[in-house]
Amino acid sequence: MPTAARVLNVGKKVMPTRTATLHLLCGKIASGKSTLAAKLAASDGALLIAEDDWLAALFPEELAKPKDYLRCSTKLRRVMAPHIRSILKSGLSVVLDFQANTVESRLWMLGLVEGTGAAHQMHVLTSPDEVCLARLRQRNADGDHPFSVSEEQFHQITRFFVPPTAEEGFTLVFHDGQLPG
Helix, strand or coil: CCHHHHHHCCCCCCCCCCCCEEEEEECCCCCCHHHHHHHHHHHHCCEEEEHHHHHHHHCCCCCCCHHHHHHHHHHHHHHHHHHHHHHHHCCCCEEEEEECCCHHHHHHHHHHHCCCCCEEEEEEECCCHHHHHHHHHHHHHHCCCCCCCCHHHHHHHHCCCCCCCHHHCCCEEEECCCCCC
């Protein structure tokens, strides 16, 4: 049902005409996750929620080290979870541009769809490190990303990367990571 119809029917229960999908992204830093997220949101008419944008706006001076990211992202996830569930229950698809690079992160994400009736797709970008590092250098030089990440930080954070498996319960969609951007 078009968004305008939902607005005009305030106070009445409006049944969505299609099943919402929660699109999730797994890939190393600069693998193309945000580029793919934007494409998915545009093609599906979905709401894009980007962790980096929220973290940069809410915690601009607090993200110097990986442990700072963990602390701030935990706060953000705690606040966003009920909101994301409500959006999915309303029938609107969501592209969640949050890292899904650890089993713990993915468990949180799987919990977002429970009880919503939404489907899910875990988009896995398989960009080689060399491609990610080249993109990272370009991204840092361009200065248009909320965060600058050094090559040392890339390698430090990549140590924690764990690819998803079918046993985790996600619908996996693999991308070769050669997306532009």
